[in-house]
Amino acid sequence: MTAQSPRVAIVGAGPSGLYAANALLGGNEDVRIDILDRLPTPYGLLRYGVAPDHTSMQGIQRVLAEPFASDRVRYFGMVELGSDITADQLRAGYDAVVYAAGASEDRRLDVRGEELPGSRSAREFVAWYCGHPDAEPQPLDGMDTAVTFGVGNVAIDVARILLADAEHLGQTDMPQHVLDELTGHGITDVWVVGRRGPEHATFTTTELRELLNLEGVQPVLHDPVPDDPEDADRRVRQNLAALRDAAERVVEAPRARLNLAFWRRPVELVGASAVRAVVLERTALDGDGRVVGTGEREVVHAQLVLRAIGYRGQPLPGVPFDPEAGVVPNEDGRVVDAAGPRPGEYVVGWIKRGPLGVIGTNKSDAAATVRNLLTDLDSLPGPSGPDAGTLLHERGREPSTYADWERIDAAERASGARYGRPRVKVATWHALFDLVRHGRAGGPLEREGS
Numbered sequence: 001m002t003a004q005s006p007r008v009a010i011v012g013a014g015p016s017g018l019y020a021a022n023a024l025l026g027g028n029e030d031v032r033i034d035i036l037d038r039l040p041t042p043y044g045l046l047r048y049g050v051a052p053d054h055t056s057m058q059g060i061q062r063v064l065a066e067p068f069a070s071d072r073v074r075y076f077g078m079v080e081l082g083s084d085i086t087a088d089q090l091r092a093g094y095d096a097v098v099y100a101a102g103a104s105e106d107r108r109l110d111v112r113g114e115e116l117p118g119s120r121s122a123r124e125f126v127a128w129y130c131g132h133p134d135a136e137p138q139p140l141d142g143m144d145t146a147v148t149f150g151v152g153n154v155a156i157d158v159a160r161i162l163l164a165d166a167e168h169l170g171q172t173d174m175p176q177h178v179l180d181e182l183t184g185h186g187i188t189d190v191w192v193v194g195r196r197g198p199e200h201a202t203f204t205t206t207e208l209r210e211l212l213n214l215e216g217v218q219p220v221l222h223d224p225v226p227d228d229p230e231d232a233d234r235r236v237r238q239n240l241a242a243l244r245d246a247a248e249r250v251v252e253a254p255r256a257r258l259n260l261a262f263w264r265r266p267v268e269l270v271g272a273s274a275v276r277a278v279v280l281e282r283t284a285l286d287g288d289g290r291v292v293g294t295g296e297r298e299v300v301h302a303q304l305v306l307r308a309i310g311y312r313g314q315p316l317p318g319v320p321f322d323p324e325a326g327v328v329p330n331e332d333g334r335v336v337d338a339a340g341p342r343p344g345e346y347v348v349g350w351i352k353r354g355p356l357g358v359i360g361t362n363k364s365d366a367a368a369t370v371r372n373l374l375t376d377l378d379s380l381p382g383p384s385g386p387d388a389g390t391l392l393h394e395r396g397r398e399p400s401t402y403a404d405w406e407r408i409d410a411a412e413r414a415s416g417a418r419y420g421r422p423r424v425k426v427a428t429w430h431a432l433f434d435l436v437r438h439g440r441a442g443g444p445l446e447r448e449g450s
């Protein structure tokens with residue numbers, strides 16, 4: 001290590017990267033941290049994943065923002081590892097690099113017809129309703145039935161957002177065009193389909209009850225709710241109790257139906273030029289506890305299919321990757337490759353352990369990695385090249401800053417105030433660039449594909 005203050009780069013300003021920054025600041029009083037993100041907006045999936053109607057979650061932003069109050073931390077927005085800066089450059093420019101890039105891909109159903117228009121990933125749908133600047137439009141025109149595959153909280157989120165009424169959605173920070181689409185569609189049936197039984201689902205009970213009790217929505221259970229398995233934990237027992245209550249619930253003149261169908265898997269999405277129906281096959285467990293098809297089929301007529309069967313990490317250029325697990329291979333947060341540990345490289349969050357756990361899970365996870373980083377620090381070789389700020393500046397690139405984010409934040413709140421909403425998100429690269437540029441004397445802020 002050099003006699004200078006240690007320098008650490010964190011790639012990704014989502015919850016795990018920001019918890020890592022906080023742990024570093026608390027663990028070493030000299031450390032200087034540069035946080036890089038491909039977006040001008042920090043907070044990762046807190047901003048672009050957590051459902052916009054779960055407004056209480058947004059309070060976490062204040063906690064996650066804490067590192068930015070330190071003059072030892074810089075935010076380099078609009079800097080993508082791979083295209084704007086390489087892993088080699090970061091390794092040379094810092095004592096340590098922490099990868100915190102999350103999981104930005106999704107798993108596929110692998111059934112015939114999956115490519116048809118109308119078959120989409122819940123990840124894309126979520127990105128759209130959260131106002132991610134990369135999100136594709138998600139037209140819902142002419143649709144009456146949506147099927148979501150998956151029995152986790154993401155499936156619940158998308159089902160609830162499709163079924164929620166205009167008053168509920170009108171209190172969120174969704175971009176205006178998203179709000180217009182979601183309050184103007186004619187979808188009256190939403191299916192939540194799982195390959196296993198409700199006792200195996202990963203829903204949390206609060207989220208499940210919220211969905212089952214939506215105003216004006218009739219829950220329809222397509223199977224009897226099983227008795228509590230003997231080894232069931234508290235969450236499973238509460239989920240089954242919630243489903244039993246829902247089976248009894250009668251909604252007068254419902255405006256929509258929530259169909260819950262377990263022990264079914266998709267076999268084919270059918271349609272000439274777009275999805276028109278979904279073929280499901282009943283499933284059961286074989287002697288080894290694996291899900292197998294029974295051959296019994298049923299057809300659900302639907303125009304929208306959302307697969308919510310898991311997010312997946314994407315390889316980061318120049319960084320080891322385990323394609324099976326979709327993570328950066330590591331031992332307790334220390335990056336490893338086939339030759340062994342890679343000194344000075346660390347990993348936190350979803351790209352470390354896969355897409356599991358709530359935001360808070362990333363705090364202890366990041367703290368564990370940072371403990372190892374701080375232990376290693378004295379034995380690391382130290383930087384041999386320029387840091388990211390110097391390097392980008394030399395190439396005529398000016399990353400966006402935390403002050404730029406504060407300008408975006410203020411603009412969103414101001415437009416929210418005009419509509420009686422907490423904020424209205426800025427959802428296009430063009431508008432984000434404008435806000436970033438606004439505070440500059442005309443810096444070079446172009447980005448490919450914008």
Ligand SMILES: Cc1cc2nc3c(=O)[nH]c(=O)nc-3n(C[C@H](O)[C@H](O)[C@H](O)COP(=O)(O)OP(=O)(O)OC[C@H]3O[C@@H](n4cnc5c(N)ncnc54)[C@H](O)[C@@H]3O)c2cc1C
Pocket residue numbers: 011012013014015016017036037038039042043044045046049050051054057079080081082100101102103104126154157311316348349350351356357358359360362
């Ligand atoms: C739909 C959905 C809803 C959720 N709802 C909740 C909820 O209600 N409550 C809860 O507690 N948890 C929720 N979670 C879980 C929570 O969002 C995650 O635990 C958390 O966001 C993971 O943090 P992360 O930092 O690992 O990844 P992310 O949040 O994904 O952050 C990764 C960051 O890295 C950046 N990045 C990626 N690649 C690069 C690159 N090459 N160069 C530079 N930057 C890059 C991204 O722009 C992003 O800002 C939800 C997750 C999803 C998917």
